[in-house]
Amino acid sequence: GMEKKQWHEPTLETLDVAETF
Protein backbone atom coordinates (compact mmCIF):
# COMPACT_ATOMS: atom_id res chain seq x y z
CA GLY A 1 0.00 0.00 0.00
CA MET A 2 2.97 2.36 -0.09
CA GLU A 3 3.83 4.07 -3.34
CA LYS A 4 7.51 3.85 -4.12
CA LYS A 5 9.55 6.98 -4.79
CA GLN A 6 11.22 7.65 -8.10
CA TRP A 7 14.80 6.41 -8.25
CA HIS A 8 17.67 8.51 -9.54
CA GLU A 9 21.19 7.16 -9.72
CA PRO A 10 22.96 8.53 -6.63
CA THR A 11 25.96 10.70 -7.43
CA LEU A 12 28.42 12.70 -5.37
CA GLU A 13 28.69 16.14 -6.93
CA THR A 14 31.60 18.33 -5.86
CA LEU A 15 30.61 21.98 -5.54
CA ASP A 16 32.69 25.08 -5.33
CA VAL A 17 31.51 27.67 -2.85
CA ALA A 18 30.29 30.09 -5.52
CA GLU A 19 28.07 27.40 -7.00
CA THR A 20 26.84 26.39 -3.57
CA PHE A 21 26.49 25.36 8.54
Added chain:
Amino acid sequence: MTNLIYTGQSVVRREGNFVSDMKGEKVMFSIYSGKYFNLGHVGGRIWELIESPVPIGKLVDSLTEEFEVDRTSCEMQVGEFLRSLLKESLIEVRSA
Protein backbone atom coordinates in the same frame (compact mmCIF):
# COMPACT_ATOMS: atom_id res chain seq x y z
CA MET B 1 42.66 1.85 1.85
CA THR B 2 40.83 -0.20 -0.72
CA ASN B 3 38.19 1.19 -3.02
CA LEU B 4 36.54 -2.20 -3.40
CA ILE B 5 33.24 -2.56 -1.60
CA TYR B 6 31.38 -5.83 -1.14
CA THR B 7 27.76 -6.34 -0.17
CA GLY B 8 28.84 -8.27 2.93
CA GLN B 9 30.64 -5.26 4.35
CA SER B 10 29.11 -2.56 6.52
CA VAL B 11 29.29 1.17 5.91
CA VAL B 12 28.90 4.10 8.27
CA ARG B 13 29.28 7.85 8.02
CA ARG B 14 32.61 9.29 9.06
CA GLU B 15 32.49 11.96 11.74
CA GLY B 16 33.42 15.53 10.90
CA ASN B 17 31.05 16.51 8.12
CA PHE B 18 28.54 19.34 8.28
CA VAL B 19 25.35 18.43 6.45
CA SER B 20 22.44 20.65 5.52
CA ASP B 21 19.17 20.08 3.67
CA MET B 22 18.82 22.48 0.77
CA LYS B 23 15.76 22.33 -1.44
CA GLY B 24 15.36 18.64 -0.67
CA GLU B 25 18.96 17.81 -1.47
CA LYS B 26 21.69 17.14 1.04
CA VAL B 27 24.70 19.41 0.83
CA MET B 28 27.78 18.63 2.86
CA PHE B 29 31.00 20.32 3.91
CA SER B 30 33.93 18.04 4.68
CA ILE B 31 36.36 19.38 7.27
CA TYR B 32 38.95 16.88 6.02
CA SER B 33 39.09 18.09 2.44
CA GLY B 34 37.48 21.53 2.72
CA LYS B 35 35.19 20.54 -0.15
CA TYR B 36 31.47 21.01 -0.54
CA PHE B 37 29.41 18.13 -1.93
CA ASN B 38 25.86 17.71 -3.15
CA LEU B 39 24.50 14.24 -2.48
CA GLY B 40 21.15 14.86 -4.18
CA HIS B 41 17.89 13.23 -3.11
CA VAL B 42 18.76 9.53 -3.27
CA GLY B 43 22.31 10.09 -2.06
CA GLY B 44 20.91 12.10 0.83
CA ARG B 45 18.59 9.24 1.74
CA ILE B 46 21.54 6.83 1.68
CA TRP B 47 23.41 9.23 3.97
CA GLU B 48 20.49 9.11 6.42
CA LEU B 49 20.45 5.31 6.36
CA ILE B 50 24.15 4.96 7.20
CA GLU B 51 24.02 7.03 10.38
CA SER B 52 25.02 3.83 12.19
CA PRO B 53 26.89 0.89 10.64
CA VAL B 54 24.67 -0.99 8.20
CA PRO B 55 25.51 -3.99 6.00
CA ILE B 56 25.47 -2.95 2.35
CA GLY B 57 23.06 -5.77 1.51
CA LYS B 58 20.61 -4.44 4.09
CA LEU B 59 21.06 -0.91 2.77
CA VAL B 60 20.13 -2.12 -0.71
CA ASP B 61 17.11 -3.94 0.76
CA SER B 62 15.88 -0.71 2.35
CA LEU B 63 16.34 1.26 -0.87
CA THR B 64 14.57 -1.27 -3.10
CA GLU B 65 11.63 -1.21 -0.67
CA GLU B 66 11.47 2.57 -0.71
CA PHE B 67 12.32 3.36 -4.35
CA GLU B 68 11.21 2.10 -7.75
CA VAL B 69 14.41 0.29 -8.71
CA ASP B 70 15.41 -3.32 -9.34
CA ARG B 71 17.88 -4.90 -6.98
CA THR B 72 20.67 -5.48 -9.50
CA SER B 73 20.71 -1.85 -10.67
CA CYS B 74 20.39 -0.58 -7.10
CA GLU B 75 23.28 -2.73 -5.87
CA MET B 76 25.52 -1.63 -8.73
CA GLN B 77 24.71 2.09 -8.46
CA VAL B 78 24.86 2.18 -4.67
CA GLY B 79 28.21 0.39 -4.78
CA GLU B 80 29.55 3.01 -7.17
CA PHE B 81 28.17 5.82 -5.00
CA LEU B 82 29.70 4.35 -1.84
CA ARG B 83 33.05 4.07 -3.60
CA SER B 84 32.89 7.79 -4.41
CA LEU B 85 32.08 8.56 -0.75
CA LEU B 86 34.95 6.37 0.39
CA LYS B 87 37.34 8.05 -2.03
CA GLU B 88 36.51 11.40 -0.39
CA SER B 89 36.87 9.88 3.12
CA LEU B 90 33.21 10.59 3.90
CA ILE B 91 32.44 7.03 5.06
CA GLU B 92 34.13 4.09 6.74
CA VAL B 93 33.82 0.55 5.41
CA ARG B 94 33.96 -2.26 7.95
CA SER B 95 34.01 -6.01 7.63
CA ALA B 96 30.65 -7.39 8.69
